[in-house]
Amino acid sequence: MGKLYVVATPIGNLKDITYRAVEVLSNCDLIAAEDTRHTSILLKHYNIKTKLISYHKYNEEERSKLLINYITEKGMDIALVSNAGTPCISDPGYRIVKDARERGIEVVPIPGPSAVMTALSVSGIPINHFLFLGFLPKKESEREKVIRDIKVKGIETVVLYESPKRIISLAELIAKELPNATVCFFCELTKVFERSYVGDIKVVLENLKNDTKTNVGEYTVIVYNKEETPQEDRLETSIEALLINFIVKENITLKKAIERVSRDFNLPKNQVYKKALELKRIVSRF
Secondary structure, three states, rough: OOOOOEEEEEOOOOOOOOOOHHHHHHHEEEEEEHHHHHHHHHHHHHOOOOOEEEEOOOOHHHHHHHHHHHHHOOOOEEEOOOOOOOOOOOOHHHHHHHHHHHHHOOOEEOOOOOOEEEEEEHHOOOOOOOEEEEEEOOOOHHHHHHHHHHHHHOOOOOEOOOOOOOOHHHHHHHHHHOOOOOEEEEEOOOOOOOEEEEEEEEHHHHHHHHHOOOOOOOOOEEEEEEOOOOOOHHHHHHHHHHHHHHHHHHOOOOOHHHHHHHHHHOOOOOHHHHHHHHHHHHHHHH
């Protein structure tokens, strides 16, 4: 029985391929490619003569059966590749990997490039936890729900893919639903005309609108939506201490202290007044 190799290929620069990937692609019996014309460019660059067969989302079910048969009945080693990056990450491949495992076929990962990891590594955004959403739905109402859920569920870092046709509308949606977000819009990663738009979503949106090349190339987008705790929430437990500090150090009345705390820390006066009353009740007990 043969093996199924899941091989990561460059996301742009053809030099971003591992020695092991070249070795596997050279020595396997057949390469199942998302687009044979696209993959043939890579194979020609490395003088790889292995035969290609198409494997994409429109023939996945049919091709999976055929390739599984090649592996089990003919003992062929088959390599699965997508157009760019790691197969199955928003690319075809799930079906054949699932079928192979169910048939007891050894599935061998050949790790390498991934647009998700490449973008995260240079984002300057906290990435100890992140959610990968892949491509968003095309329907506007469904896209809005996905972005809105990021805020509702308190998700800090999100990675997604988007086509150049919808990149402006995506940026506008993020600006609307997550106005305080920091974003990274990476386009054509590792390619000659690689571009990045990084910073506050409002600024990035304007940059995208003003760039004549915005509608060229696929995008990997990172959204960081760390909601800052409102100042009044951060200070609520210590308002009493602030009041006492002003009264003691500046020798002012409680009324004046309320005004100072409210003004200096941008807190609602009624909230500070409420804490002052609580403070008076505590003091009156002693």
